[in-house]
Amino acid sequence: MKDWIDVQLVGLLQQDARQSIAELARQLKMSGPSVSERLKRLEEQGAIRGYTPELDWQQWGYTLQAIVRLRPLPGQLKALEARLVATPQFTECDKVTGEDCYIARLLLRDIGQLDEILDGFAELATTATSIVKASPVLRRLPPLLP
Secondary structure, three states, rough: OOOOHHHHHHHHHOOOOOHHHHHHHHHHHHOOHHHHHHHHHHHHOOEEEEEEEEOHHHOOOOOOOOEEEEEEOOOOOHHHHHHHHHHOEEEEEEEEEOOOEEEEEEOOOOOHHHHHHHHOOOEEEEEEEEEEEOOOOOOOOOOOOO
16 A cells, blocks of 8 residues: 655655665655665556656757557558557557547657658558647656545
């Protein structure tokens, strides 16, 4: 069972996952070993799956983001999913209910890459694409306790 200390700990990690155990302990007003034990427990339970840097994609040469909705052609669901997984420019993908089976985030170095990538999906699915203008809400934690 997670408690408010776990929530505070995860919140601190969300702000800066590179903080030392000592710094986390200081902020939580706990001992270092207690914080270390909580982290280990959360990791072992799978509540914390990893620590990932947050990147500015433009600094890495990606100038555009697109949201792509994909509707598989008959009999192509598994092949479509495999192609999505194999295409590294798709950085996120959700399998969803409704007319479209997948909604995916695509990073592009330029607009010309959009057709290059999506042409490889033409025999598997119909697509509908929206270019992201801005992201007013970045990935964040939801409320962790009721």
